[in-house]
Amino acid sequence: GTDSDPNSGDDAGSSAGDSQQITVAASPNPHAQILDFVRDNLAEDAGLSLTVQEFSDYVLPNTAVDSGEVDANFFQHQPYLDDFNANHSTDIVPVVNVHLEPLGLYSKSLDSLDGLTEGSTIAIPDDASNGGRALQLLAQNDVIELKDGVGANAVLGDITDDRGITFTELEAASLPRALDDFDAAIVNGNYALEVGLSPDEDAIALEEAEGNPYANFLAVKAGNEDDPAVQTLARLLNSDEVKQFIEDTYPGSVIPAFGTPGA
């Protein structure tokens, strides 16, 4: 753990003057890529020494923040964090929203939702973070019906009417590769881009960007929100340069969604 104490900012006294250090746990894509951009282009000028540690898991980054082994993480959205805090008695809080990866329903064989009938197959993400969100998207588009009151934590068992459609859970990164094998698949925006799908044009159903609760944010253990390093990183993540980087790198599939969480 580095300096989560606001007063211990300059222990090295390096040439940058008030050198701040921060280690952030992040999912490889696109979170770590965004952080890499910050580290390589913005951090030095801001006097921030940023270390990015990539995690391919969705639980351990929170565990690591809670234990103080990393200072912050950047991989999740509010519904997932709420659920995690409730289940693990942790107190991790969001600092600043960065982006949204709108989930979309894509298909190689169908042009619209009408094609989904009895016997159709749909692949959805198998992770807790995206799985429930995918079911919500399908429910909002009347493809299925879910039990009342299940939010972002919906699981396949919560489906009350599947209209005869078969669902398969796959690892999120495998979903773009599954389009040949299923009638349709729910794909995260960033992965869609990698295989040349455009959310705006190719999705037969897409999450709304407006009022979307699934913005991904920088999160820290409660009490560390005001740490200068955290604040510096938060500022950099919501900078124009990052906005430009996201729009250039992930046109349409990752959308800048800056601002204070919950606002």
Add this chain to the structure above:
Amino acid sequence: MITTTDLTKVYHSRGREVTALDGVNLHVRPGEVFGVIGQSGAGKSTLIRCVNLLERPTSGTVTVDGTDLTALAGRGKRAGRPLREARTRIGMIFQHFNLLSARTVQGNIELPLEILGLTRRERARKALDLLDLVGLADKARAYPTQLSGGQKQRVGIARALAGDPKVLLSDEATSALDPETTRSVLQLLRDLNRQLGLTVLLITHEMDVVKTVCDSAALMRDGRIVESGVVSDLLATPGSTLAAELFPLTGTAGTGRTLVDITFHGGSAGRPVISQLARDHDIDVSILGAAMDTVGDAQVGRMRIELPGRPEDNDRALAFLRAQGLTVEIPGAAATPGVALSKEGA
């Protein structure tokens, strides 16, 4: 029946060359039991393995029952069909039996018949016949581990006979057995040799085995055959290493006395030679050492006797013994028979 001409085998291992066979000319006549003896490393196993081409000779030819096997072998390392077919007609038994532990006794004997392509029925009949022949009719369904060493070797022999071979090769087939079992296995080989007219080439390092069953024998040393021939002829050969090894003698003469080694080969042994010598020449004959036995039905053996007086005093006695058709040697006068002499043998 088995002829090898200028057979050589050179092993290459880690850059070193080992000449295991160095120009071996072997001739085994049809229907005889031929024993090859020699120290460890002499090349005995290599020789027998060259006979059915399990080992490719470096040069020279091997002819079995009129067929030149070396010509059949072809170029490559793998045995082609003609060679494999020739092998089905050459039986082989091994020191460590080499029975398949996963098969029953009957299954083991059926293996060569499977290779020959016999039907299940024919195989079973033949296997049971062979088990009868080797005296194990009640063990057909047993597994090799349930058998004693002698029984295992009998199964090995039955298996080797499955292809109705004219030739049986045996590499130390009794070396892992105790003497009593060895005797019974050798007896079986002898019987088969007689009943079926089988030619047997056997390798051993036990002189007793040669004594008990062999018609002919060869002694190998350093990859060469240093002595070979019909056993009774060898016994008649003065200075023969094989004869000395087969019937070893011990004992040294007192001063002023004469040591005489007499070799009996064939019928004369039954005659009262020693007592006639004593009576006719009126001398005291002391028997210091003797090894006399039944070899291939003929009474043969050697005896070391001591005569009073120096060798020159005993000319008449020696002449009498020679007149009986015996081989007479004066150890110490010539070189001592035994190891020291064997380098000059053959």
Add this chain to the structure above:
Amino acid sequence: MITTTDLTKVYHSRGREVTALDGVNLHVRPGEVFGVIGQSGAGKSTLIRCVNLLERPTSGTVTVDGTDLTALAGRGKRAGRPLREARTRIGMIFQHFNLLSARTVQGNIELPLEILGLTRRERARKALDLLDLVGLADKARAYPTQLSGGQKQRVGIARALAGDPKVLLSDEATSALDPETTRSVLQLLRDLNRQLGLTVLLITHEMDVVKTVCDSAALMRDGRIVESGVVSDLLATPGSTLAAELFPLTGTAGTGRTLVDITFHGGSAGRPVISQLARDHDIDVSILGAAMDTVGDAQVGRMRIELPGRPEDNDRALAFLRAQGLTVEIPGAAATPGVALSKEGA
């Protein structure tokens, strides 16, 4: 030196019980070479392994050099310190040598010295001394694979001698060797027995080994000792199975003739007994079979002779032979000596 009292060993395997030793009372005197022979499965290995308690006897006691090892053994399966210390003073050599292939010859001989806790220096000195003793001074740095069988066994012997034992146990130490090598290894054992006053208990299934080096011998069958004693005494015992096995005779009498088996034990063999018989009694003595040899320095052996006339006609001749101190048997008159008789032995 080694005494076992009512030693029994019962193996339990898969519900079946095998009685490998069935009340063995063995007594080996200090300084003698004692041979145990018997067929495969007779219990020889079990017996020798019970002597140093590698195998726990089911009942009975084992005393070596005055120490009751069975008392030292304790309850558990593991060998406690007192037993382990007693073992350091009992050397053992094995049929398959059991040398560590990963150590040099010297390293192998040093192993027991390491167990004894000697310093590196003392170990090296002792090991080189022992290598000298067994005639392998130049092989100290070789690895076991680079040695011949006989050389390996010499290393095994040197290793067994490292703890300055008074007792050497040998389980078929020469069974894997060829006859020439066997002879040299046995000679070495004999020399060590004389030079160091070593007591040797050796197990073998080869009669030749007993003939060559043993002072005393025992014959085992089905877990029991059926005959035992000093070799020359055994030879004097009419109907002794061991004697018949050591010096086997063959040959059958013509009709109206008498077959006589004579056993020479000790000095009489050097005397011209046969020729005196022929001259004094004026009869033709035919020697049908003979096995005479040097056993523990005494000229001993057996001979089968044929006399003209029926047994009752030869009373005087037989009396003469008995008067010479020889053991005289008429095979066929009594039971034939050999296997058939051995069940009544001891």
Add this chain to the structure above:
Amino acid sequence: MGWDQMRPLLEQGTIDTLYMVGWSTLIAALGGLPLGILLVLTDRGGLLANTVVNKVLGAVVNVGRSLPFIIMMVALIPFTRWVVGTAFGPTAAIVPLAIGAIPFFARLVETSVREVDHGLVEAAQAMGGGTWTVVLKVLLPQSLASLVAGLTTTVIALIGYSAMAGAVGGGGLGTLALTYGHQRFETDFMYIILAVIVVIVTIVQLLGDGVVRLLTRRKRTG
């Protein structure tokens, strides 16, 4: 999560695991057996001695054993699709599982077959047997017990690997443990799943040991 919800998941997970592991074991056995035997036959001094073939096969097996399984699973997606028509689901997961297990089992086969006494091979050759005879009548039957032991090891390794089949929608107990236990925080359920896995592994091991014992009974020295 209550037992009512767990039960169907557990049942389906067990079925999926058995289905995936069963088929992939079968395929791994069929693929690994010849590969392992070839490794022995083509080795120096072997019946089909061929240094080049031996080195190439050895390299293939080594690479196969060292590739991270998940990567292999992803890399094989086009192949899987070509073979079974789809790249996802339990049936599709069999393909990477089997292909991952082939080199694993092949090495075990190699070790087992190498242990067959060379004297038995010579005996078969002396009878006029060719390479096929040696393989089918000597090497395989004589190493059978050891091969079964190797297959048991392979099955157990596959049960472990199948946890990663979740990446391609394979389901099964391992994936359940990861999804529910780890990601959805149902720790109790995870422990139940692990217990089921341990039970299955134990049964496999006991069954394998039993067969091995049965086959060894008559064996030992020939």
Add this chain to the structure above:
Amino acid sequence: MGWDQMRPLLEQGTIDTLYMVGWSTLIAALGGLPLGILLVLTDRGGLLANTVVNKVLGAVVNVGRSLPFIIMMVALIPFTRWVVGTAFGPTAAIVPLAIGAIPFFARLVETSVREVDHGLVEAAQAMGGGTWTVVLKVLLPQSLASLVAGLTTTVIALIGYSAMAGAVGGGGLGTLALTYGHQRFETDFMYIILAVIVVIVTIVQLLGDGVVRLLTRRKRTG
């Protein structure tokens, strides 16, 4: 992605892989060796024959080998933190890697040690040697070549396993291949990484084979 970007990633990945695999091999060797030897010694007929201990150790090893590695990694987090102070990063990944490899190596040790001729053990006992003598002076030196071969196998398996260290931030080549090849669809880069892995595996295998050959030269029959 250009070579300029790849290079530092490849370098760091290689360093991380070697670091994680190196240490975890060392620990697996230190843990698996005694465990494997105990499995032999406590077996029926062994020097320390003890059926209960043997069955328990055997069960632990089996369970250890069948647990999905990712689950084990997660389950070990508290333990890892206690041992190395943190549960994340390359150093922390060593702990689950090592613990996963211990039962794997232990089984290989067991097989190797079992192959030591029992006659050698008896010879040492006949000299008055106790269990320690037998283990240190007979079993280990005599099975050394085989143990090294087993260690080579373990290292190669660990290179495969280390790809999953990414879940706890361990990095390394396998994780890189997953992240870039699988998640970022940089297929070319993935193949380059795989090539590097194959090269490392080949070097490990050649080194291991070399040491084994060196140790076997003087061996064969004793």
